[in-house]
Amino acid sequence: MKNSPRLCLKMRNRAFCRALAPVLLLTTMSVSSHVNAQELSLPCDEVEEKVKAATAADEVKRITAFQPAKAIERQAPDYPIEAARRGQEGWVKMSYVIDEEGHVQDPVISDYSGSRAFKRKALSAIKRWTFEPAMKDGKPTQQCHQAVQMDFMMGGRRGASGRFISAYKDVDSIYQQGNYVEADAALQRLHEKDNLNRYENAWLWNMDANIASGLEDWQRELDSFARMLPSNKGDEKKYDVFGDDHIAFVHQRMVILASQFGLYADALSYYDRLNEMEGQQQRIDEIAPLVTKIRDHINSDDAIKVTVTIDKRGNWFHTLVRNQFAFDNIQGDLDTVEVRCDTHREKFTVAEDHVWKIPESWGQCRVLVEGDKSTAFNLIEVAQTTSS
CATH class of the missing domain: 2.60.120 (Jelly Rolls)
Known part of the structure; x- marks a missing residue:
């Protein structure tokens, strides 16, 4: 593709950072805790809906003959005691298979943020989930295209600690001076902290993406934004860390980055999410020509x-x-x-x-x-x- 992410990234990221200086909230942590488990809407699910809409009637009948599995019991994972004591929050993303008897098989962790103990607890919990099996042509069948994100969140803490704010401002000051290598070293010290909450993680991964941009490490930038987004989501919309304008910028940027690496399903998914946001028509219009190129490439004879x-x-x-x-x-x-x-x-x-x-x-x-x-x-x- 001719659309290089480099120039667009440098222009947009610097302008954005000037417009949105960090405004971190200082709060204290309560002792209550809870765990959320939410199904992910994957890029392929969105593609599937488009396929159904564009497919002949007889083909639609064949696809829709499949009835997805229905959850019977989905037990939340236990919160690791040490992580809870530290106030550490995070999430775990997993892919799994539901077999013909409704049991979970072969769960695989695709990514996580926070304590390693979150991974163990998430795997332990998902193996105990049970479902009514999926049905195809009236018979039980596997349902293989499954993914879930388990959120480990402490109740009552919605801001950053004073120590985090101080350390973050030091990193940001170095970054704003264009000293990306030095800023990266300072950021890694923040990454090593074992008491970061969801709010702090969102700011941390957002800065990681910005520094990766300065270092022209596009894959790292894409990965960092992908880790920021799960941490951004609050249990209610009003508790999201970043506003819609920044999230729209991130989705637009991820379309560009994913397209450069041939991750077309991901790129189209980010574009769809951008389209679902209100008041973002300018960003949608800016990225539409690139999306057209992606679709043309998919439908072409080129590898x-x-x-x-x-x-x-x-x-x-x-x-x-x-x-x-x-x-x-x-x-x-x-x-x-x-x-x-x-x-x-x-x-x-x-x-x-x-x-x-x-x-x-x-x-x-x-x-x-x-x-x-x-x-x-x-x-x-x-x-x-x-x-x-």
């Missing part, structure tokens, strides 16, 4: 290449916009690739020079790749005409 490096989590998720994909230029060890679709899943060993073809009847799919840290590879989404 879509996604360049990936496995991080310390040991896995990588990707939502497909085509039903054929392959691997290329693998440097390191990849263990398995699992295709998790609406109504089916398969797990394979990884090989180059092989094209995986996914039946249309499986619905929208995500790919889960597992391998060693620092393993690099290209995932190629193959056009239909290329492989036929």
Whole structure:
């Protein structure tokens, strides 16, 4: 794509930072706590709705014959005692499968923020969830395209501590001077704190994205914004950390960044979220030509290449916009690739020079790749005409 994120990013981020100087609220923490579990609306779910709307009537009947699973019991995870004592908050995102008997199988953590103990508690809880199984053509079937975000939040604390505000202002002062490497070092010291709440995490990841912008590390910027957004959400709209104008800016920026990396399902999802916001027509109009290019590329005969490096989590998720994909230029060890679709899943060993073809009847799919840290590879989404 010709639309480089670099110039747009530098212009918009600096202007934004001047317009929105940090205004951190100072509050105290209460002793009550609670945990929320919320289903995620994934990019592929949004794509699926568009497919239904644009598909012939007989095809719509085939897709809608699938009845999704219904929750029977979804127990909230226990709040880790030490994290609660520190006032530490965070969230865990997971992908999972519901089998034919309504049990959760193979939950995988895709990302998290906060204590490592949040991951253990979230996994322990989700394995105890039960459902009425999904039905396809009148028979129980797997439901594989599932994701959830579990929020660990303490009641009563909606602002930042005095120590956090002081440390954050020091980082921001260095950042505003354009000393991005020094600002990054100061920010990492904040990342090491084990008592940050949701409000502080939102500001922390937002600054992380800004510094990544200054360092021209676009992947880090995208990842940091993706971590800021879950921390931004309060249990009520009025308790969101950032206002709508900033969140609209973030969604617009994430469309640009995701498109540069070939993450087209994600880019279209961020664009849809921007469209759902009121009073953001200017941002929508600014990004519309890029979205048109994304859709044209998806519908073209040109391959879509996604360049990936496995991080310390040991896995990588990707939502497909085509039903054929392959691997290329693998440097390191990849263990398995699992295709998790609406109504089916398969797990394979990884090989180059092989094209995986996914039946249309499986619905929208995500790919889960597992391998060693620092393993690099290209995932190629193959056009239909290329492989036929």
